[in-house]
Amino acid sequence: MYSLIRKDFLLQKHIVLLYIAILLLFSLFVEASVYVGFIFSLSFIMSACSLDEKDNINILLNSLPYTRKEIVASKYIGALLFTLLFVIVMYVGDFLVNGNNGLLLLKEVMLILGLVMITTSFLLPFLYKFKMQYLHMAMVGVVVIYLLTISFFIKNLHDVIRALTLKILALQEIQLYFFAMLIIVILYIGSWLLSIRIYERKVF
Amino acid sequence: MENVIELQHINKSFNGFQVKDLSIAVKKGYVTGFIGGNGAGKSTTIKLIMNLLQQDSGSISIFGMNYMQHEKEIKQRIGFVYDENIFYENLTLKEMKKIIQPAYKNWDDKAFQYFVDQFELPLNKKMKTLSKGMKMKASLTFALAHHAELIIMDEPTSGLDPIFRRELLNILHDLMQNGDKTIFFSTHITTDLDRIADYITFIQNGKHMFTKEFYKIEEEYAIVKGTLDLLDRETEQEFIAIRKTNSGFEALTAHKNRVANLFGDTVILENPTLEDIMYYSKKGGELYV
Amino acid sequence: MQIIISNSSKEPIYEQIYAQIKKLIITGELQEGQSLPSMRQLAKDLEISVITTKRAYEELEKNGFIYSIVGKGSFISEQNMEMVKERKMKAIEEKLVAAIQNSKEMGISLAELKEMLTLLYMEDE
Known part of the structure; x- marks a missing residue:
């Protein structure tokens, strides 16, 4: 299974290097590090999925000595590992540029990881059930809803989100963090089991 | 005689195809040609054998093991050649090797190199630029590089020119020399079978018509x-x-x-x-x- | 060992192989204890399926022309060769006796018969 994760890395090694370079550059303007980390991790995970989505690649992977459980597991574990990789890169970049006093907070790292896990939890079962093209449609739908929301209902959604992020980061209660993390982990595992169920019934 | 593949009373219906009470046995050490018209259920059967599809009922045993408990052990010992391209199109053969090699315990780099040379395969060209015959050779190279005991091929000769089809049959003859390999391949170019197939398994409308020694067909x-x-x-x-x-x-x-x-x-x-x-x-x- | 098979012949391929190896044994070109190529090697050389050569070898073994040792291969057997020769001699004898009887009925002399035999024998050479 480790080799499946390695495969995702090999397939996108140029992109990984590019991302790392960009992330290091971003460290110079440290501002939106949580969003940057989140977007980069997520886009990497999604493109790994879209590369494996074709029927013929599924035929290859399932003809090799892997079980379907492992194929699904590689995506879930890979998602965490790649996110960690990007976070570490950001962390190192931040350290190099800003020295000791500019360190990314552990909270920020947790927030990136949490966001990636939540999004992945919804996206992966969707992708195993449907094809990428439906995801694009769903994305368009989400964007439409988002635009409608900010133009008609909550005009200052952006500010609300930013405020919310700051609020979360400002939270001191460690229990609350722990509790949130626990829920996310349960969500992630639930999504993982669901994906296995979907993938095991798939025909190519 | 030992059976490498045993399908017993398999029923499966999907996408309008049906396999009905299909029982097939493939003998170790021989080449079995798998024939039947379009839509007879050849591809479905091969997918069932590769565990790409699960049967609705019946049992499948490969090397005497079932997929429920021994999926990885079974697939370690199978080499596969499909009719369609199963490679990442933008990777080269060398990069594909990096992906496939770690999957197999028995990977033999020398054997890989040997067949790459013998088949004159380009290591650094993208898979999508290779011809159908080249991709077939590449699949076969992967199958041979992990010393697969059972080689399953779905229409390996379709779309290949006669010269290469003949070459392929020579390669298969070489493989059969020590008697521990088994080949199961579907084809609708039945003349290819004259030179190599020991047994013929014939299915029609998802039903098994017969499995016979090739010479018995002439006799009966x-x-x-x-x-x-x-x-x-x-x-x-x-x-x-x-x-x-x-x-x-x-x-x-x-x-x-x-x-x-x-x-x-x-x-x-x-x-x-x-x-x-x-x-x-x-x-x-x-x-x- | 040279074997030539015809794909267009009506005679099944395994029978062609059987007949040719049998002939090589009877004519003494293959001698007792000599090994035959493995079934799989022969199949490869002739570009035919293994089961075909297997069938030919099985028939040869059944009729006592060869014997197999597991893991070592197939070899020409001996005593059966003599038997084959004897059998053939007997068959020739029987046919000659019939010819002699017919000759006698027709009143053909031994000298005439010999001459006829010589002629026919030479003709066939």
């Missing part, structure tokens, strides 16, 4: 040609299907000797090709269904 089946006055209700029983024209009849029988005794010199008996058998069986099937 015959194309019978004669004049129409020889046919009556009783003699027609001997035939799988009959093609009648104004100038006489042509029919397939599965009882060559009985027909020879029955008609004597009044008919001409000829050895049927596999295509004859497929054609008449389909015709016969339509008559009786």
Whole structure:
């Protein structure tokens, strides 16, 4: 299974290097590090999925000595590992540029990881059930809803989100963090089991 | 004799295809040619054997093991060649190797290199630029580089030129030399089988018609040609299907000797090709269904 | 060992192989204890399926022309060769006796018969 994760890395090694370079550059303007980390991790995970989505690649992977459980597991574990990789890169970049006093907070790292896990939890079962093209449609739908929301209902959604992020980061209660993390982990595992169920019934 | 593949009473319906109570056994150390018309269920059967599809009922055993408990052990020992491209199109063969190699415990880099040289495969060209024959050779190279004991091929010769088809048969002959390898391949180019297949497994409409030693087919089946006055209700029983024209009849029988005794010199008996058998069986099937 | 098979012959391929190896044994070209190529090697050389050569070897073994040792291969057997020769001699004898009887009925002399035999023998050479 480790080799499946390695495969995702090999397939996108140029992109990984590019991302790392960009992330290091971003460290110079440290501002939106949580969003940057989140977007980069997520886009990497999604493109790994879209590369494996074709029927013929599924035929290859399932003809090799892997079980379907492992194929699904590689995506879930890979998602965490790649996110960690990007976070570490950001962390190192931040350290190099800003020295000791500019360190990314552990909270920020947790927030990136949490966001990636939540999004992945919804996206992966969707992708195993449907094809990428439906995801694009769903994305368009989400964007439409988002635009409608900010133009008609909550005009200052952006500010609300930013405020919310700051609020979360400002939270001191460690229990609350722990509790949130626990829920996310349960969500992630639930999504993982669901994906296995979907993938095991798939025909190519 | 040991069976490498055993399908017992398999039922599966999907995408409008159906496999009905299919039981097939593939013997170790031999080449089994898998024939049947389009839509007969060849690809479905191969997918069932590779565990790409799960049966609705029945049991599948490969090397005496089932997929529920031993999926990885089984697949470690299988090499596969498919009709379609199964590679990442934008990768080179060398990069594909990096992905496939770690999957196998028995990977033999020397063997890989040997076949890359022998097949004159380009290591640094993208897979999408390779011809169909080249991709087939690449699949075969991967199968041989992990010393697969069972090689499963779905239409490996379709779309290949005759020279390369002949070369492929030579490679397969080489593989069969020590007797521990088993080859199961589907094809509709039945002339390829004349030179290599030990057994023929024939399916039609998702049903197993027969599995026989190739030479037994010649012994049992015959194309019978004669004049129409020889046919009556009783003699027609001997035939799988009959093609009648104004100038006489042509029919397939599965009882060559009985027909020879029955008609004597009044008919001409000829050895049927596999295509004859497929054609008449389909015709016969339509008559009786 | 040279074997030539015809794909267009009506005679099944395994019978062609059987007949040719049998002939090589009877004519003494293959001698007792000599090994035959493995079934799989022969199949490869002739570009035919393994099961075909297997069938030919099985028939040869059944009729006592060869014997197989597991893991070592197939070899020409001996005593059966003599038997084959004897059998052939007997068959020739029987046919000659019939010819002699016919000759006698027709009143053909031994000298005439010999001459006929010589002629026919030479003709066939």
